Amino acid sequence: MIDPALLEFLKELAQNNNKPWFEERKAYFKKLDSEYKDFTNSVMIELNHNDVIEKAKNYRIYRDIRFSKDKTPFKAHRSVNWLRAGADRRGSYYMRIKPNENVIGIGFFAPEKEDLLRVRKELELDAQDLRDILSDSQFKSCWGDLKGEQLKTAPRNFDKNHPDIDLIRFKAFYFMRSFTDKEVTSPDFISKVIESFKIGRPFLDYMTDVLTTDLNGESLL
DSSP states (O other): OOOHHHHHHHHHHHHSOSHHHHHHTHHHHHHHHHHHHHHHHHHHHHHTTTSOEEEEEEOOSBOOOTTOSOOOOBOSSEEEEEEEOSTTSOOEEEEEEOTTOEEEEEEESSOOHHHHHHHHHHHHHOOHHHHHHHHOHHHHHHHOSOBSOBOSSOOTTSOTTOTTHHHHTBSOEEEEEEEOHHHHTSTTHHHHHHHHHHHHHHHHHHHHHHHTBOTTOOBOO
């Protein structure tokens, strides 16, 4: 479980985001964070019953402030990416624990330039498979609509009047699902996370198929 004390600590950190306050409570934070990482590891174990996960990448609580106008030293949240293993499994699963802003996510949050072009070319050729996934009732009920930054117009060398330009304009392809603090700290939260990720798996598999083949459907692996 996610300990309610972790959310309470993060609330207090948001109000006292400075090194002296944090250092006085560092030992307590490490205890809470160890329990939190146990949870992320448990999710990884469960995910491996349905997928192949390389690792759980837990992000540091310390902010890199070297090039930021915001000089607060800490992130008032905890976040993790579960990375799929191998070249034949693209995309990742994500979770952020932040009081009143808890989310899980799936997809491609910052695709490489070459990958983005490959996806756009696929959608230009035929977007029906993706539209079928997006319109599936169980998928849509769980994950809602596709998210990600979009261009205001068509990408270079793409027809602005293409019937699937609404998808082609995306610069990232992901889904997010929100949870209340009460849901996050409930005993069944882990099962909700795993079930959501299972429902989202067809999207990851579709994108993997696109990114590991050429436009003729020939494997690039």
